[in-house]
Amino acid sequence: MAFEQFIPGATAVGVTFDDGVVLAAEKRISLGTYVMSKSGKKTFKLTEKVGAACAGMIADMQILMRQIEAFAKIRKLEIKRELPPNSIAKMLSTVMFERRYFPLLTQIIIGGINNKPVIYTLDPLGSILPDEYAAVGSGAEMAIGVIESKYKRGLSEEDAKNLAIQAIRAAIARDAASGDGVDMLIINKEGIKEESIRFVS
Amino acid sequence: MSNYVDAHKLHGTTTVGLQCKDGVVLATDNRATAGFLYIAHRNVKKIAKIDNHVALTMAGTVADAQNMVDILRYYANTYRLQNKRPIPVKSCARLASNVFFANRFYPYIIEILVGGYDEKPDLYKIDLFGSINKESFVSTGSGSFVAYGILENEFKEDMRVDEGAKVAARAINAAILRNAGTGDGIDVTIIDANGYRELSREEKLSMIIK
Numbered sequence: 001m002a003f004e005q006f007i008p009g010a011t012a013v014g015v016t017f018d019d020g021v022v023l024a025a026e027k028r029i030s031l032g033t034y035v036m037s038k039s040g041k042k043t044f045k046l047t048e049k050v051g052a053a054c055a056g057m058i059a060d061m062q063i064l065m066r067q068i069e070a071f072a073k074i075r076k077l078e079i080k081r082e083l084p085p086n087s088i089a090k091m092l093s094t095v096m097f098e099r100r101y102f103p104l105l106t107q108i109i110i111g112g113i114n115n116k117p118v119i120y121t122l123d124p125l126g127s128i129l130p131d132e133y134a135a136v137g138s139g140a141e142m143a144i145g146v147i148e149s150k151y152k153r154g155l156s157e158e159d160a161k162n163l164a165i166q167a168i169r170a171a172i173a174r175d176a177a178s179g180d181g182v183d184m185l186i187i188n189k190e191g192i193k194e195e196s197i198r199f200v201s
Numbered sequence: 202m203s204n205y206v207d208a209h210k211l212h213g214t215t216t217v218g219l220q221c222k223d224g225v226v227l228a229t230d231n232r233a234t235a236g237f238l239y240i241a242h243r244n245v246k247k248i249a250k251i252d253n254h255v256a257l258t259m260a261g262t263v264a265d266a267q268n269m270v271d272i273l274r275y276y277a278n279t280y281r282l283q284n285k286r287p288i289p290v291k292s293c294a295r296l297a298s299n300v301f302f303a304n305r306f307y308p309y310i311i312e313i314l315v316g317g318y319d320e321k322p323d324l325y326k327i328d329l330f331g332s333i334n335k336e337s338f339v340s341t342g343s344g345s346f347v348a349y350g351i352l353e354n355e356f357k358e359d360m361r362v363d364e365g366a367k368v369a370a371r372a373i374n375a376a377i378l379r380n381a382g383t384g385d386g387i388d389v390t391i392i393d394a395n396g397y398r399e400l401s402r403e404e405k406l407s408m409i410i411k
Contacts, residue, residue, distance in 0.1 A: 100265075100307075107209055121241075124205070126267075127262075129233065140239075140241075141239065
């Protein structure tokens with residue numbers, strides 16, 4: 001059975017800048033060649049200061065994000081302080097690796113600030129890799145090409161946002177599984193701002 | 202579904218381990234690939250410190266390798282607390298082997314080198330089913346064939362670690378040039394009587410320029 005065909009494609013990117021992180025993902029949910037939704041949401045607020053952008057099976061990412069959100073709340077009550085993004089990433093990794101035999105079909109970018117802005121990429125089995133910028137999903141090849149050619153250290157928030165949008169646009173142009181708009185999380189010391197752009201066709 | 206996981210899980214590597222006269226040298230590249238040669242990450246640390254006198258290199262599935270590191274760190278710390286001395290390198294290798302064999306029917310898809318220093322240098326290769334092999338020089342990963350070409354010619358049993366580090370760095374460099382699954386940078390670590398030390402960028406550069 002060509003099960004893969006029914007795992008939605010997607011593009012999600014993360015870019016660190018001067019004093020924060022931009023996470024972005026496009027809005028299309030497709031089932032094979034059928035566009036099932038043009039208003040999917042693949043960016044998630046996990047805590048007041050840590051966010052995520054995902055690609056892959058929608059159900060798996062939604063359940064996983066709700067689960068981690070709950071774990072993070074409980075852990076915050078236990079330790080009486082905000083959880084740093086590396087702890088959230090490790091929590092995710094643990095939950096994902098527990099399902100090593102029947103993996104959650106999703107790739108995730110976690111972003112936040114721990115002294116300096118950081119992002120972590122997780123594969124379906126739960127590996128954690130830190131980076132300054134990243135792209136995941138079926139449009140990752142196109143998106144990472146754009147980010148890699150334009151990225152430099154110490155971008156402003158506006159520049160980082162534009163770079164993320166540009167990367168997603170490039171992916172949308174050449175990946176049929178991506179499209180319809182961009183959701184963004186802009187994370188800085190104050191907290192998380194959400195923005196959304198719709199591409200009308 | 203396993204196809205989806207195969208296409209998205211991270212893997213690919215060359216690692217090298219050398220047992221020298223006064224210590225052990227571990228070296229790896231920095232590339233992670235996903236699916237067929239898509240470069241998913243260009244700055245991966247594939248040498249993991251288990252304790253101040255022992256480390257491992259990873260080749261294979263990154264998630265499995267990171268989990269193995271977590272397990273070995275846990276046992277190394279527990280050992281240190283219970284026995285009031287650091288875990289012997291050989292015990293660390295045996296532990297890894299036991300973890301592998303316990304998962305015999307759904308293996309961790311990794312090949313690791315465990316190297317360290319306890320009174321003497323010690324180096325082991327452990328495969329995904331749990332076999333342990335003591336080695337004086339060894340390489341794993343997709344670029345290991347290329348690396349062996351250098352190692353077979355240049356490795357000597359009575360080398361010091363500074364000479365060994367040079368051979369290791371050159372072996373990884375050769376693999377980067379001739380193996381597409383390997384690339385993006387070199388990590389070199391020396392473990393000797395002074396403990397665990399990662400070489401700086403300048404030290405590494407001076408080693409691969411002839």
